[in-house]
Amino acid sequence: MSVDVQVRPEVPAAPPSSYNRGRRVTARTVRYGLLFLFLLFVFIPVYVLLVTSFKPGAEAGVSGAWALPQNWTLDAWRSAWQTLSPSLWRSFAIAIPAAVVSAILGSMNGFVFSRWRFPGSEIIFTLFLFGMFIPYQAVMIPLRQLTGDLGLPGGVPTLIVVHIVYGIPICTLIFRGYYSTTIPAELVEASRVDGGGLLRTYASVVLPLSAPGFVVTLIWQFTSVWNDFLFAIFLSNTRNGPVTIALNALAGGQLTDYAASMAGALIASFPTLVVYIVLGRWFIGGLMAGSLKT
Amino acid sequence: MRKIKSWGPGLLLVAPSIVIIGIFVYVLIAATANESLTDRHSAAPAENYVGLENYVNLLDDDRFIHSLRNLAIMTVVFVAGTLFFGVLWAFLLEKGVKGEGFFRSTFLFPMAVSFVASGVVWRWLLNSAQGENAGGLNALFGMVGLDFLQNPWWSHPDWGMAAMAIPAIWQLSGYVMALFLAGFRGIPHELREAGRVDGASEAQLYRHVIFPQLSPVALTALIIIGHMSMKMFDLIMAVSGAQFLTEVPAVYMWQSLLTNDYAKAAAIAIVLLVVVAVLVVPYLVQNARAERQR
Amino acid sequence: MRRTSAFAGLAIAGLLLAACGDDGDGTEGTGAGTGEGSGEVEVFTWWTEGGEKAGLDGLVATFEEECADFEFVNGAVAGGAGANAKQVLASRLQTNDPPDTFQAHAGGELLDYINAGQLEGLSERYEQWGLTDSISAELLEAITVDGEIYSVPANVHRANVVWANPTVLEEAGLSTEAPASVDDWLADLETLRESGIQAPLAVAVDWTQTMLLEAVLLAELGTDAFNGLWDGSTDWGSAEVTAALEKYGQLLEYANDDRASLDWPDAVNKVTAGEAAYHLMGDWTAGKMDADGLTPDEDYVWWPAPGTDGVFQWLADSFVLPVGAPNPAGTECWLEVVGSYDGQKEFNTKKGSIPARTDTDPADYGPYLQSALEDWGSSELAFSLAHGSAAPIGWIDATNSAVGQFSSSGDVAQLQQQLEAAAG
Incomplete structure (x- = not known):
């Protein structure tokens, strides 16, 4: 990490510029849509980890990886x-x-x-x-x-x-x-x-x-x-x-x-x-x- | 130059670290280099120096060339992938969105997880079976009707290593995002305003003002991700285990040690060091020069 | 519980350290090896799960009876086929921190350690413990290096076994008996494919492919020429080897593409699930079948790999006395237990292998092992490369790598050249 780190309060984000309203709404929708899509990408492995960890041994297999456990167990x-x-x-x-x-x-x-x-x-x-x-x-x-x-x-x-x-x-x-x-x-x-x-x-x-x-x-x-x-x-x-x-x-x-x-x-x-x-x-x-x- | 009395104590305070780094980094590298010039191919001590023979053998070794090729493919995809997602995420978050902190933390959290731990689940997600027996991501593709996306992932004989980079991209895109966010925020507000006053459109603003300002960030990210990729060992061991198909120099070195071929292992380690040095040393030298001119 | 024993071990180690501080170096091993002495005996293995762990526990139970003065310490390192364990071991031997004893495949795999002077000879102990007469003569010959024996074999496994799904075979109109030769096997594979089984031969990662390759070489070259591959009397570059490699290549064409991502149990599962018809694997597979609740002859059948009937390709787990072992008296007591009738019975009935001793009572063993015992007594013996009886580790690794490369390239000439190079 060749970054010189300094800790100071975050710089506030730039104030919204003079966009026309319609475009701004579209842009915002697209932005949030994409962000949530990427959240999904980040959470996929977490989902599989969590779900599988609560399955009994016999249920835990590659083929049913996406299903929720039928019998929850610790x-x-x-x-x-x-x-x-x-x-x-x-x-x-x-x-x-x-x-x-x-x-x-x-x-x-x-x-x-x-x-x-x-x-x-x-x-x-x-x-x-x-x-x-x-x-x-x-x-x-x-x-x-x-x-x-x-x-x-x-x-x-x-x-x-x-x-x-x-x-x-x-x-x-x-x-x-x-x-x-x-x-x-x-x-x-x-x-x-x-x-x-x-x-x-x-x-x-x-x-x-x-x-x-x-x-x-x-x-x-x-x-x-x-x-x-x-x-x-x-x-x-x-x-x-x-x-x-x-x-x-x-x-x-x-x-x-x-x-x-x-x-x-x-x-x-x-x-x-x-x-x-x-x-x-x-x-x-x-x-x-x-x-x-x- | 000030007198020794003024700077001496500083040197004294760092002296222990200098000695430690000197021994543990430089002397040990020299020792490895030394070992790589011997004929120590078994657990018994070396008998003779053989010059560069071990290196010549490596260059003539299909297996080593193959491991370099694997490394190159993985590194290109890893670097390109993290830069792509990192820049995109930073760009999406840059203007300030609601819940920015949440998105930021979420994108960054995979970085807190070890490759060994994430490898456990990625080994599943990158399951190579397709069609009816599909597991992992292939099964997910099947479920949402994207069957054509199914592929053998890392067990593809030619391009499998590109898939091996996926878990690494998952893990470190958030880090690159943080670097770029810092970069975006570090651009003086006046610069943007000046651009807008000159009548630049938003796209032009990014293209001609903001992105050029970020090239040092991109370089930093490239160096950090690039050198991480070249050292990659844990992830491959966790996902595929040591085997020919996914072998990179770090794994080949490990396998050589397993067979007590110390000289070959040392030679591989030194080649790896040289490859990393070619990437990093110019960067460090440039950094030091810039520093001196301050 | 392994955990508790590890904790106990640590606590005891602490106490011992304190004790050593008190009375100096009065704890030197006597070397008499008659069970005198005390302290911990660290036994290094890669047996951490399933039948292997149960077998180890069986040995430990016997050890605790016979060597009550000593404390067993489990130094097991988990991980596929001992790959991690071997690395850790190499590291410990290099830094002069050997365990009291470690597991190694008997035969060629021990050569590295022997040549590096890391193992003590055990021939005298063999006489003392009466092992010379109770371990099969052929096995003894195979583990003797320059007149000296360096290991005590705990068991014998067979590598050249094919496990098949009878239902799948019958549905394709095939007999459940073994094909007589590799060529016949290829014909059956073709029949299976025509009946709709795309990849009738299940294979897994590199080393399982090496086993398949060895079985083909053994079938095509014959036992003597095959064994000659490992001592230089058979030429790796010969036309016979080329022909065998080509047949191996043909076999692979009937194998699953996702092999690189499977370990052997996954491949066995393909067979038992009816996705594939055959898997070639060592006879530890019988233990897995048992554990999965499958019935022999009904759910699965086994036979020697086609063309290797009457040949027993063996491998043996064995224990050694490393030079500089902290507690040699304890190690000797462990080795004596490993070689003993009781120790081998406790170990093998649980691990699912046959004893290295000749005085075994077949009634103690299940149906598969009984047939293995019979074959072991009556067959010609062949070495196994993949499992260390044939050659040193470097050779094994280079071969696995060559085979892994062939798995995607299919280039026979390159494979042969690399196998020749691996033979050094």
């Missing part, structure tokens, strides 16, 4: 919960610390890269950014070796460390963009003139203004760590890995219980969806109000 939810719950907690144990620590590092880095630059900081920053775009396959083979050599226990601890590390670039990017638009350079200058060192300036001037930046960063990081599959499948397994691994195993078996895999997909998506619904306004606002630059 069996699938129960069995999916039983299979997924341990890994669900592990996902929390991975995603929360990883998001928090990389957001903190990102905030410090972002501050330096925007308001306390050093010679070569632009080049270093660009090198950081590249780390965000690389296909992680290019580091995976030696990474597995390295985490082993570092003595990190497999599963949760390894994944926390790895997600912190590879989360640094994006978090730095978000905070750098945020600080360079919300924290006036003069404010930092003033603090420096007063003899405030780096840490004091950061703690007393920058940090108090950082809350919106943290919200955006935490949501982003939490979601991407939660949804990660690649690191998880290379560095953990169903016994010590996150919910994506467990869900993949549940849905990828040979004698798949379809209803349970659909319920499982919903369970596994629930936390990130809640985050989006509860905090989404901030996130969208941040994304949308962000000034884009290239």
Whole structure:
């Protein structure tokens, strides 16, 4: 996400222009028609997920995918919960610390890269950014070796460390963009003139203004760590890995219980969806109000 | 240039991140590159360096060429699809509609879901059976009388990978929409007014004033979606599993590791990195240059 | 419940860690292998559902009786035919974090691990446990590498079996007996198509197609030449192989187009639903038929793949002792149970396979397995590539990929060239 994000109130929409009324009504009808059509497109998979998850095993088949359940049951939810719950907690144990620590590092880095630059900081920053775009396959083979050599226990601890590390670039990017638009350079200058060192300036001037930046960063990081599959499948397994691994195993078996895999997909998506619904306004606002630059 | 005393602390604060990124990104890439030059084709350690032999073999390998072709098809459709829907949705919402927040959140929410979870349901929706046994979307087409739309989706031998992009488009169009909405809203109001005063029609206004302003947004979206597509792994594993028909380099690499062919896996990873770098590096360099000129 | 045991395992691991901190390194394995010692034994498999899981539970029950000092820890990784499990395993072996024992197909598939020095030899234990005499001599020969045995086979499955729907066959005027050759089978397929069954041969993803290909090669080349494909004595480039591949191509013309999106149970369902007449699949299919409540001879019939009558294409699940296993004494106790009469009975009656031991009582097994037991004793043995008894994993993967490509290209020359290349 190479977007510099800043959080400020949304710009109000342009006032209606001087259209003639008839055309405006047609245009509006077409617009809403299209919007509802697209809503349908977005909701189709959700419908199938929901409907199937309430079916008993025998009813859940590809052929009757669109029909409502004849016998509603929570069996699938129960069995999916039983299979997924341990890994669900592990996902929390991975995603929360990883998001928090990389957001903190990102905030410090972002501050330096925007308001306390050093010679070569632009080049270093660009090198950081590249780390965000690389296909992680290019580091995976030696990474597995390295985490082993570092003595990190497999599963949760390894994944926390790895997600912190590879989360640094994006978090730095978000905070750098945020600080360079919300924290006036003069404010930092003033603090420096007063003899405030780096840490004091950061703690007393920058940090108090950082809350919106943290919200955006935490949501982003939490979601991407939660949804990660690649690191998880290379560095953990169903016994010590996150919910994506467990869900993949549940849905990828040979004698798949379809209803349970659909319920499982919903369970596994629930936390990130809640985050989006509860905090989404901030996130969208941040994304949308962000000034884009290239 | 200010004195070291003034910028030193900044460098010191970022130093840990620099070291971490240096090791986990650049040293590990070097290690992968190193491995790709060896003859480590089994679990036993490498014995010799073989130069570029692994790369030469890859270029001569039908299977690898096929995986690149798959990747190209999927990427083109994925990028075109998300841009199409993203721009369209942003355009529909741009002027302010009732319930804009609702539409925005709904279009964006698939982004909160992991490919592993959405893959569970897309595997069903993209069921290849047609006619009487049709399932998923094919059955839906059958029900509403659009039978001619039925197709084998991703199991089509030549163009199946285009269908593989559909779940990805579902997932990320909302994100592109958010980028473009921000872009639309970022266009100064005066610019539109000026256009209208000059007597430009609404269509002309979009064509000559607004869309040119959005080209940086389009570039950003292209880079983000493009690099995501090139790394694609989870979605394919979740929808089709690892098999020849839908193999992309990331999956081929995984399969090579499965057979303990470390050197080949490393070579594939490096090729993937180079492909992504060709896309991303010019963008990053341009970004950094623009930044310096500020 | 797997969940609870995993939790218990974690808790115990925590306690053990604490204990280790107290008394230093006093827990070294003795290597005597007579059941002394204690602690956890992590058993790594891809058996997580259905009959496979039930079979594993049966083994565990025996283990808990025989090796009461040890704690079984389920290290199962789910996912089609062990693909995920093998990857996780490769990763753990690479980072020197092997489980105490893992499941692997006996034979060629173990070669990678053996050559990399990741497995301990077990020949001495075989003598000690009296396995040398109770496991079939031919099987023993097949799993011996340079005079050393590295695995304990838990069961034997047969790969070259065709499952057919008798109703569909009869409606098309065909007998429910096996066609004598691939050519006869092709003729029957044509009859079925004329009777209105568009895709009478059900196939699924890549590896199931590899099984079909192997069955054709076995029928057309004969057992010796087929087995020679895996040790280099039969030339993959020969005209005989070309002819067999062409027949395989003809068979595929009668197969369903949506194969890439199906797993084997879906293909079996096509047969039992009457949408297709045949599916070639290993004899674990009998377990699925049972679970679906179908009656043999009435709802389905089975026979050796056409042209392979009297040949038993075998594969065997086996367990090993990895180098650096945390609890070798526990592993040895597990392996002893796996090889024992009771262990094999508990395991196989539930999993739906026949024991690797020769002293089996057929009365313990159902009708399909009884016939398999009989065939196992009286047939010629052939290797299976798709299921790891013939060759290392790299060869399997390259073959699956070539077969997957052929599925859409239909190019016999290219297939043959790629199969030759896969043989390295």
